[in-house]
Amino acid sequence: MSYTIEGKTGIWEIVVGLEVHAQIVSNSKLFSGASTRFGGEPNSQVSLVDAAFPGMLPVINKECVAQAVRTGLGLNARINLQSRFDRKNYFYADLPQGYQISQFEYPIVGEGTVEIELQNGETRQIGITRLHMEQDAGKLLHDQDPSRSFVDLNRSGIALMEIVSEPDIRAPEEAGAYLRKLRQILRYLGTCDGNMEEGSMRADVNVSVRKAGEPFRTRCEIKNVNSIRFVMQAIEAEAVRQIEIWENGGEVDQETRLFDAARGETRTMRSKEDAHDYRYFPDPDLLPLVIEQSWVDELKKALPELPDAKRARFQQEYGITSYDAGVLVAEQITADFFETVAKGRDGKLAVTWVTGDLFAALNRTSRTLEDSPVSAASLGKMLDLITDGTINGKIAKDVFETMVETGDEPEDIVEKKGLKQVTDTGVIDTAIDDIMTKHADKVAEYRSGKDKLFGFFVGQVMKETKGKANPALVNEALKAKLDQ
Amino acid sequence: MSLDIATTRRIAKLARIGLADDELETVRQKLDGILDWFNQLSEVNVEGIAPMVGTETEAMRQREDVVTDGNCQEAVLSCAPDKSGPFYTVPKVIE
Structure with missing residues (x-):
C-alpha cells in the first residue's frame, strides 16, 4: 500500500528528499587543531582559524577524510579520489569567516544506496546523490539578554558530512525508516554518534506533492529538523499545506521553511530569502583533495x-x-x-x-x-x-x-x-502414586474417557515436586500409570 | 557586458554593502568595466581543459587528528566589538 493524501481534486502523492547533516566523530576540527568535545566552556575550543582571524590558513584533518570515505563505503557509494573545497558565501553571526568551506562541484563521495525496511516487511532502495564534507557553524544563544545574541564558536569548524538523498521517498514512514537506517549505519561505522538531541545529526527536508504520473512540482525545504518524529510530522504538515495551495488555484513558492513542532505546522523563514545565492567559488586556500585507491581499499578492509x-x-x-x-x-x-x-x-x-x-x-x-x-x-x-x-x-x-x-x-x-531438575524416575513415580491415591475419583473419570484431566495430573505432580520435575519424564510416567 | 541597476543592487545586498541610490550608477559602471576586462578570457578556447585551481601541482597537505590548538579564549575574544563573559555578542538575530 502506498501513501497518498486525498484532496478535493483527487489523490496526491508526496515526493521527499533528505539532506542529513552528520557531525563527524574526530578529536579535532576539520581544518584546525581545536577540540571537538561537546559541552566545553564557551569559546574555549576555538582556534584562531575557527574564529577567522586574518591570515589563518586551514589544514585538513586526515581522519575526517577517512571518516567520510568509510561512510561512503557503508552507503555502497562511489568514492571520488579527487575532490575539492569551495566557499559557500553568506553572512550570519555564527559564521565568522563569512563563508562556509564546503564541497560543491566535486564532493568526496558520489552515488550510493540505502535499503530501508517498512512496517509491513517490504524493502525499498533509497538513492544517495552524494556525500560531502563541510564546516559546522557556531552556536547562537538568544535567551541571555533582551537585545543581544551571544555567540559560542566551540562548534565552529567541526567537520560535518552532508548526506543528500535522491527524491525517492514517498511516505513519512519511509523518511523515518531512512533516517533510522542511516543513523544505524553511521553508528556501526563509528563515523557519527547519531545523537539528534545534541544536534550531531539533523535533517533538511525537501517536500513536494504531485498527482500520479506527473513530473515533480515545486518543492519547499524545511530546515534543521532535529528528531525523526518531527521529520515525519513536518512532511505531512507541509504536504497538506501545499495541496491546499494547488487546489485553491495557487502556486507553491520555492522557499525555505521551518517546522514549528508545538503547532505542528511549517512556516516561512524570511531571513533565508537569498539563501540560495551562495556565490560558490573554489577556496583558494585549499588545493584539491587527492586520495589513493590503495588507502580507500585499506579503509574498506577494516570496516566493521x-x-x-x-x-x-x-x-x-x-x-x-x-x-x-x-x-x-x-x-x-x-x-x-x-x-x-x-x-x-x-x-x-x-x-x-x-x-x-x-x-x-x-x-x-x-x-x-x-x-x-x-x-x-x-x-x-x-x-x-x-x-x-x-x-x-x-x-x-x-x-x-x-x-x-x-x-x-x-x-x-x-x-x-536446590532447584536442580528431578530426573530420578523413582522420585517422580512416588509423586505420581501419591497424587493418584489422593485423587482416585479423578483417576476414575480419566479412565472413563475424560482425557482432558491429563493436564490436571501433570500440574499436580509438578506442584508436588515444587516445579523441579523433568516435564518430559512426568508426561511419560503419568501416561503409563494412568493408562494401565 | 552590461550590468543592470537591479543586479548591482542585489550584488551589493548579498555582500552586505549599503549603497545609496546616487552611488549605484557609479558602482554599476565600475563593476561593468571589471567584468568586461575579465571577459577577455572567454576568447581563449578551453574546450576539454580541466579548471586549474592552483599554481602548484601537488595535492592538499593533511594533518593528523590530534588536539593542538584552542584554549585561547582571551585571544579569540580580543577583537570582539562587544562581549559578555565568555561570549561574543551581536545585535539580536532571531526569527
Missing part, C-alpha cells in the same frame, strides 16, 4: 560488519527469523550481547531469552544493556543449564528473576535454592 550483513548472517548462522535478527542488529550493543549468549548454543533459545525475558527485565528496572543486571556470559551459562537438563524451562524463569535481582551466577542460584 554492517547491519544488513550482520542480519543475514544471524539468520543463517543461528537459524533465527528475519524479524528477530532485525531487532538484534538495531543496535550494535544488542547484536554483540546476543552473539556472546548464542555462540555455540541454540540460537532460537538465545533469541527468546534476550529479546523476551531480558528486554522485559531491562524495561521493568529502567536499565539498558550497558548496565544490564545480567551479563551475556551469565545468561549463556543459564542456557547451558537448560540444555543439559539441570533445570527445566519453568525453573529457568525463577532462576533468571533471581539473577536480575541479585546479579548472582545461575549455577550458584540453582545450588543454593
Whole structure:
C-alpha cells in the first residue's frame, strides 16, 4: 500500500528528499587543531582559524577524510579520489569567516544506496546523490539578554558530512525508516554518534506533492529538523499545506521553511530569502583533495560488519527469523550481547531469552544493556543449564528473576535454592502414586474417557515436586500409570 | 557586458554593502568595466581543459587528528566589538 493524501481534486502523492547533516566523530576540527568535545566552556575550543582571524590558513584533518570515505563505503557509494573545497558565501553571526568551506562541484563521495525496511516487511532502495564534507557553524544563544545574541564558536569548524538523498521517498514512514537506517549505519561505522538531541545529526527536508504520473512540482525545504518524529510530522504538515495551495488555484513558492513542532505546522523563514545565492567559488586556500585507491581499499578492509550483513548472517548462522535478527542488529550493543549468549548454543533459545525475558527485565528496572543486571556470559551459562537438563524451562524463569535481582551466577542460584531438575524416575513415580491415591475419583473419570484431566495430573505432580520435575519424564510416567 | 541597476543592487545586498541610490550608477559602471576586462578570457578556447585551481601541482597537505590548538579564549575574544563573559555578542538575530 502506498501513501497518498486525498484532496478535493483527487489523490496526491508526496515526493521527499533528505539532506542529513552528520557531525563527524574526530578529536579535532576539520581544518584546525581545536577540540571537538561537546559541552566545553564557551569559546574555549576555538582556534584562531575557527574564529577567522586574518591570515589563518586551514589544514585538513586526515581522519575526517577517512571518516567520510568509510561512510561512503557503508552507503555502497562511489568514492571520488579527487575532490575539492569551495566557499559557500553568506553572512550570519555564527559564521565568522563569512563563508562556509564546503564541497560543491566535486564532493568526496558520489552515488550510493540505502535499503530501508517498512512496517509491513517490504524493502525499498533509497538513492544517495552524494556525500560531502563541510564546516559546522557556531552556536547562537538568544535567551541571555533582551537585545543581544551571544555567540559560542566551540562548534565552529567541526567537520560535518552532508548526506543528500535522491527524491525517492514517498511516505513519512519511509523518511523515518531512512533516517533510522542511516543513523544505524553511521553508528556501526563509528563515523557519527547519531545523537539528534545534541544536534550531531539533523535533517533538511525537501517536500513536494504531485498527482500520479506527473513530473515533480515545486518543492519547499524545511530546515534543521532535529528528531525523526518531527521529520515525519513536518512532511505531512507541509504536504497538506501545499495541496491546499494547488487546489485553491495557487502556486507553491520555492522557499525555505521551518517546522514549528508545538503547532505542528511549517512556516516561512524570511531571513533565508537569498539563501540560495551562495556565490560558490573554489577556496583558494585549499588545493584539491587527492586520495589513493590503495588507502580507500585499506579503509574498506577494516570496516566493521554492517547491519544488513550482520542480519543475514544471524539468520543463517543461528537459524533465527528475519524479524528477530532485525531487532538484534538495531543496535550494535544488542547484536554483540546476543552473539556472546548464542555462540555455540541454540540460537532460537538465545533469541527468546534476550529479546523476551531480558528486554522485559531491562524495561521493568529502567536499565539498558550497558548496565544490564545480567551479563551475556551469565545468561549463556543459564542456557547451558537448560540444555543439559539441570533445570527445566519453568525453573529457568525463577532462576533468571533471581539473577536480575541479585546479579548472582545461575549455577550458584540453582545450588543454593536446590532447584536442580528431578530426573530420578523413582522420585517422580512416588509423586505420581501419591497424587493418584489422593485423587482416585479423578483417576476414575480419566479412565472413563475424560482425557482432558491429563493436564490436571501433570500440574499436580509438578506442584508436588515444587516445579523441579523433568516435564518430559512426568508426561511419560503419568501416561503409563494412568493408562494401565 | 552590461550590468543592470537591479543586479548591482542585489550584488551589493548579498555582500552586505549599503549603497545609496546616487552611488549605484557609479558602482554599476565600475563593476561593468571589471567584468568586461575579465571577459577577455572567454576568447581563449578551453574546450576539454580541466579548471586549474592552483599554481602548484601537488595535492592538499593533511594533518593528523590530534588536539593542538584552542584554549585561547582571551585571544579569540580580543577583537570582539562587544562581549559578555565568555561570549561574543551581536545585535539580536532571531526569527
